[in-house]
Amino acid sequence: MFYNRSFSMKILVHACCGPCLVAPARALAAEGHEILAYWYNPNVQPYRENRKRLAAFREAANRDGWPADVDDRYDVDFFLKEVAVRREGRCPRCYYERLSRAAARAAANGCDAFTTTLLISRHQDREALLEAGARAGAAAGVAFMGSDFRPLDGESHRLAREMGLYIQGYCGCIYSEEERYRKREDVDSSEVRSGG
Ligand code: SF4
Incomplete structure (x- = not known):
């Protein structure tokens, strides 16, 4: 189910983190929509990283005056066994x-x-997101807005820095943490080898 209407609506904005919430929520509010910010990210590991990002989400919602609905479950067993199973x-x-x-x-x-x-x-798989959102919306009977927020990325992170929000270095799961920092190690060691 996809959104294709332009009148004012009440929109739940699932936020992956505080910094990414700022510009999209402001843009939707500027179009006249009512915002409900929502947190559910059991994929963010380890625990202290999850809590840092949750605190940044609360701070971003609070600073801009969005009501927030928080599901703060951190169930790493469930996530690794049922979601990121491979x-x-x-x-x-x-x-x-x-x-x-x-x-x-x-x-x-x-x-x-x-x-x-x-x-x-730009690091997420947009087609897979649209497919997942449409399927989830159809199951719950709510329209999914597949808005292209990518042009707002730079602005959202600039605003987040101004607001002093915590900005994470990797997507969320332990696989993404490893992939991010292994890449950096590879770059560092090739610079050492080449005398950089
Ligand atoms: S990299 Fe990990 S946390 Fe990020 S979307 Fe994929 S499974 Fe989820």
Whole structure:
């Protein structure tokens, strides 16, 4: 189910983190929509990283005056056994897990539609996100807005720095943490080898 209306709606905005919430929520509010910010990200590991990002989400919502609905479960056993069960192909399952909860909360809160700030990132698989959002929306009976937030990425992170929000260095799961920092190690060691 995709959103294609332009009148004012109540929209649940699933936020992957505080920094990515800022510009998309402001843009939707500027179009006249009512915002409900939503947190459900059991994919963010380890625990202290999850809590840092949750605190940044609360701070971003609070500073801009968005009501927030928080599901702060941190269940690493569930995530690794049921969602990221294999490293390969894990992201679509991770999207669906989060967006199906977001869709259910949108329905429970009487929202007209829901969306996700994951759509701001060029590192995420946009087609898989659209597919997961549409499937989750159809199951819950709420429209999914597949907005292209990517042009807002730079602005959102600039505003987040101004607001002093915590900005993370990797997507979320332990696989993504390893992939991010291994890449950096590889760059560092090739610079050492080449005398850089
Ligand atoms: S890389 Fe990101 S989107 Fe993919 S499974 Fe890990 S946390 Fe989820």
